[in-house]
Amino acid sequence: MSKRLRSSEVCADCSGPDPSWASVNRGTFICDECCSVHRSLGRHISQVRHLKHTPWPPTLLQMVETLYNNGANSIWEHSLLDPASLISGRRKANPQDKVHPNKAEFIRAKYQMLAFVHRLPCRDDDSVTAKDLSKQLHSSVRTGNLETCLRLLSLGAQANFFHPEKGNTPLHVASKAGQILQAELLAVYGADPGTQDASGKTPVDYARQGGHHELAERLVEIQYELTDRLAFYLCGRKPDHKNGQHFIIPQMADSSLDLSELAKAAKKKLQSLSNHLFEELAMDVYDEVDRRETDAVWLATQNHSTLVTETTVVPFLPVNPEYSSTRNQGRQKLARFNAHEFATLVIDILSDAKRRQQGSPLSSSKDNVELILKTINKQHSGESQDNDQPDYDSVASDEDTDLEATASQAHRQKSLDSDLSDGPVTVQEFMEVKNALVASEAKIQQLMKVNNNLSDELRIMQKKASRLEKQNSTPESDYDNTPNDRDPDDLGSSRKGRQRSTVWQSDGSGPDAAEPHAAPSPVFPSTEDVIRKTEQITKNIQELLRAAQENKHDSYIPCSERIHVAVTEMAALFPKKPRSDMVRTSLRLLTSSAYRLQSECKKTLPGNPGPPTDIQLVTQQVIQCAYDIAKAAKQLVTITTKENNN
Structure with a gap:
């Protein structure tokens, strides 16, 4: 930070102290x-x-x-x-x-909704208003008054507005005036440092011409922000733009074995995308990198003794209503890539971005996009897709297993190298950077407090429930949460349900797609029964977290199996079609997280393909699944207690 935050600073939204x-x-x-x-x-x-x-x-x-x-x-x-x-x-x-x-x-x-922003008087032609605002922005950026420009941008001024009379953009004006903070603000709102004015000059040219060297260097960084961020994500370094190096690309070097035809086709499809579609895919991957890195910071900085609350990580990219449904689905599927699959996608995007910028023809390189990428490439090449396909699949399917096996096999044929313009990126360096994002031992210890905290709350609720003695006989439940007994449609609706429950819980999602005509059941299990099963779940989660803390990775699978049994028994307490939307979404989060936990734990098996260092990344996913299970269980206890007290 350029300065320490003053203690007097408060949260802009709730006025809480010490915003971080x-x-x-x-x-x-x-x-x-x-x-x-x-x-x-x-x-x-x-x-x-x-x-x-x-x-x-x-x-x-x-x-x-x-x-x-x-x-x-x-x-x-x-x-x-x-x-x-x-x-x-x-x-x-x-x-x-x-x-x-x-x-x-x-x-x-x-x-x-921008519900509290100052509204301009209504006019018949909105485009005229936007043009007027953009002209005001164009003239304002030559000064240091940032808040005026932000206000204009909030009202609809365009950061890339090309002034018809002046023949340039606001960023040209800010650069000529040496207003580096204005340039930062314009860039955040999408201004392009590579745009040429009527004379063919870019904002970088004007900054250099005016002797604003720091601004010129920063504009070059902004111009390459996307590829720089992707490179830094992989190897912890950025290109040396001052010396003319604009890309660092850790490339996948193929061994003597031939690649499959499907893998070659996936790579070819990526290269054959139009520049527009390729840019969209690159921006989506950039957003996913940001999500993953921010998630790591989020988990590392929270007070995990109170983590099972209403706040949580973001499991995949939120929907952007300006994008098509297929693009949003493709963006969300990026969260399913494991570290090596995602690294491969990032590397191929970096390679192709460099090729496109330099105008190089398609190479005959054997560099490979993992087989799993074909799903994403379909999203961006305009191929048809079933609109009912779930956005986020938290349950491993047979197809996923085959794809992961193929990807892992392909990965074993590769080693990390780097662009010749930079020193070699070793496997050790790569994994050191990746492991830096993984939860530390202290984090695991803090996460264990989640269960202690939850157990205390459960004991209090149990005492209250006993005093109320408001227990009804619970009929035999037909809530089926085992994967083997579901047909594909039921499983699909469960996957969609997890997405809604983890991101849009307050939306009041529509009825369950599995049985649209089934009458919802009003029956609630007793609070004591739900608390008893939750205690069993949290005890097993505590064992799992202790195993993670002590690096006893061979204990993951038996722990996950015990958790799955406890989750199944708890879910069975509830009717198959609960009346409450909150109960349905909590049950979906509970069961789908348990399935995902088992899937992650199976990756620790000795025969499982992949490098041993991957265990750190698996541990992070295991902890996250355990957190989701604990959160869902707490929600069910709270809901049940409230309903039985009414």
């Missing part, structure tokens, strides 16, 4: 709880970075600090500052409010 995150494009600082809501909105709404544990370009952080200190938050809360808002009952969230629904609803209204 920033929303870059909103110019605000936010607390952990509010950040969890921001992340679920997606980067197209809010781009979050941790203030201390995320690397920052100094001038980007300075830009956010300047906006925050100059009242940028009033842009997003304009109408709330009106005394009339108090009379109408409209107010912002406060630190004591619950995350859901209070803080979440306020944050969505504030940033997604």
Whole structure:
């Protein structure tokens, strides 16, 4: 950070003390709880970075600090500052409010709906208004008044607006004036440093011409931000742009064995994408890299003794309504790639980005895109796809197993090398960077406190339930949660249910697709029965976390099996078609997380293909699955207690 945060600074959304995150494009600082809501909105709404544990370009952080200190938050809360808002009952969230629904609803209204932003008078032609705003932006960026430009951008001014009379863009103007913070703000809102003006000059040219060397270097970094971020994700280094090196590409070097025809076809399809579709795919992968890295920071910085709450990680990229449904599905499928599959995709995108920029013809290289990439490539090449295909599959299918086996086999035929313009990227360096993102032993110890905390809550609830003595006889349940007894349609609806339950729980998702005509059952199990099963689940989770802490990886599978049995027994307490949407979504999260846990634990088997260092990445996924199970169990206890007390 360019300066330490002052203790007087508060969360822009709830006024809580000591905010530790920033929303870059909103110019605000936010607390952990509010950040969890921001992340679920997606980067197209809010781009979050941790203030201390995320690397920052100094001038980007300075830009956010300047906006925050100059009242940028009033842009997003304009109408709330009106005394009339108090009379109408409209107010912002406060630190004591619950995350859901209070803080979440306020944050969505504030940033997604822009409910409190100052509205311009209605005009018949919106394009004229946008043009006027963009012209104002064009003239404002020559000054240091950042909040004025942010206000114009919030109202619809275009960062890439090409002024018809001046013959240039706002970024050209800011660069000529040496306004580096304005350039940062414009770039956050999509301004392109490579755009040429009427004279054929770029903003970089004007910055150099004016002697603004720091700005010129920063604009070059912004121009290569996408590929730089992907390279840094893989090997922890960025290209030396000052010396003309613009790409670092850890390439997959093939061995003497031939690649399969399907793998060659996948690589060829990636190369044959139009520049537009290739750019879309690259941007989607960039967003997934951001999600994975922010997840790692999120898990490493939370108070895990109270982790089983309403805040959680974001399991896949949130939906962007501006994108097609097939593109959103493709984006969400990126979360299913394991570390090696995803690294392969990143490497191939870097390679092809370099080839396209340099205008090189398609090479005859044997570099391979893993077989699993063909799913993503179909999304972006316009091929037809079943719209009912689940967005996020948390349950391993036979097809997934075959794909993973093929990908692992292909991976064994490869070794990491690097672009000749940079030193070699060794396997050791690669894994050191990857392992740095994995939870530390301290994190595992903290996660174990989750179960202690939950057990304490369960004991309190059990005492209350005993005093109430409001136990009804529970009929034999037909809630079936075993994968072997489900038909494919049922399994698909369960996968969709997990997606809805983990991201859009407050949406009140529609009826279950498996049996649309089945009558929902009003019967609830007794609170004592649910607490008893939850205690069994949390005890087994504690054993699993202890095994993770002590590196007893051979204990993962038996622990996961015991957890699965306990989850099955708990789910069986509930009717197959519960009346409550919350019960249905909690049950889906519970059972699908248990299946996913088993799938992850099986990767520790001695005969499982893949390098042994992968165990660290598996452990991270195992911990996350255990967390999801504990969270779902707590939700079911809370819901059941509430219903039986009514």
